[in-house]
Amino acid sequence: MSDLYLKIDLQHPEFHLEIDRRIPLSGLTAIFGPSGAGKSTLLRIIAGFERGAGHVAFGDETWEDGRRFVPPHRRQIATVFQEPRLFGHLDVEANLAYAARRNGQTVAQPALIDRFDLGPLLRRRTEALSGGEAQRVALARALLTRPRLILMDEPLAALDHARRGEILPHIESLRDEARIPILYVSHSLSEVARLATQVLALDRGRVTGLGPAAEILAEAAVRPGFVGTEPGSLIVARVTGMTEDGLCELGFSGGTILTPEAMGSTGAPVRLFIRARDVMLARTRPEGLSALNILPARVEAVTPLDAAAAEVALDCGGTALRARITRRSVAALDIAPGTECHAILKTVALARD
């Protein structure tokens, strides 16, 4: 598996991007952080759109150092931008052919057209496409370049909720099937939680974490000042089926979670982000409560956050879960490491966005 070596020192009006890391590439690596952290700039440096920032190497290939510079079109990377950036003077089919012809093919393979369900769109003008359709074309067009690395710069940010749901499964299947490493810039915790196998956390130009998604997200989530995100925990689950009354059933090491929202077909892996403040605790299994999800858990640690609040780290059948409750409740329920209790997840906490 190839890796990406970055030694970057770039002064930007909003941040000082300073990175010296070797990033192993596999699956989807999310470049995650608040806006103004330098995520998109980092991606543009990797793509070759920004020059002179330092040293960039992919595997044993140096893309940029003090002397050498491999221009973007020779890097064999595909970039999917926030806006689809389709060529307005060409129809959909010609947009695809543009990428295919420059990469040793004559036309887009039918398999790819089927995969992104583009058949009915081929003759359309790009301006007649909806946002989701356009981004599907952009994804297919990027894949036609036979890239060794795919860069995605917040490809869902310009889409509404429904359109996002249309694109997300395509990115997931790309991650799981295509075996092309993906670098994915996002400031949306739910998106990263759902998609990332690995996370590079960036804050004000500096790497604040690099590692498996669950680990980094949990870390990042408790760090103070992490704008736009909230403390919480990541649960890796799998769709196990649908209930008769229309709920989606997700299984994970700590039990079963139900959600009114369809999360995918049976067997599909799902990542859930549970905000700490959406977890309530009870010493005995509560009765007469409207919450769907009540999971047995054991308290691992109790950390006071401020005068009033405390964070409780829970072990839920091997999955770490965080709850944020008042210190008064900690005292009232007599919660301490080793306490067996029940975690109540509010349904809303399971939303993807």
Add this chain to the structure above:
Amino acid sequence: MSPGDLAPLWLTLRLAALVTAILMLLGTPLAWWLAHTRSRLAPVVEALTALPLVLPPTVLGFYLLLAFNPSAPLGQFWLSVTGNTLTFSFGGLVIASLLYSLPFTVQPLQAAFTTLGRAPMEAAASLSASPLDAFLTVAAPLCLRGYLTAAVLTFAHTLGEFGVVLMVGGNIPGETRVISIAIYEEVETLDYGAAHLLSGILLALSFAILLALYWLNGRHRKRARR
């Protein structure tokens, strides 16, 4: 009316077409550079490019006359390569017109390139298109309207050139006697009939060209609104 009466018209059209073609080629890299550079030299180059807009044609003509003189480096070089002098020749007119009409090419193109932005070129590069490839297949077609405007304005402006021609070209039939010079001379010699003919043709031609330009622009606007 003799066939010679229309000779200035053909000469003028030939000059305008040649100048437009050359300027589209030369103006493209200059306009592209101006649209994308962060160099501190850019305002200087921009001001130089725009000079012919404000300078009296006689001033431009005066300096060109000096430069075209066979004892000046440019005039000498031209003479040694072509065997002709630049002054009072068609070649000299072409060079003078290139400078005179430069802003009418560069400014619309620069505006079009600026509006286009970097995004389409980056997208093309990410699809493995080299910069030249990307320019020819993406940027240029997307800036087609800019090119059309630049070509029409350059052509029309060269058609009406008078002062510079008078300074560097004189009035040699078939060589430098363009339509505006011919009209001037006909009026001076009180040949109003010939002046009417050429003036009428120039008026109609200019109007038709501008009408075509605005009609195309209007149609584009309508399509964009749809």
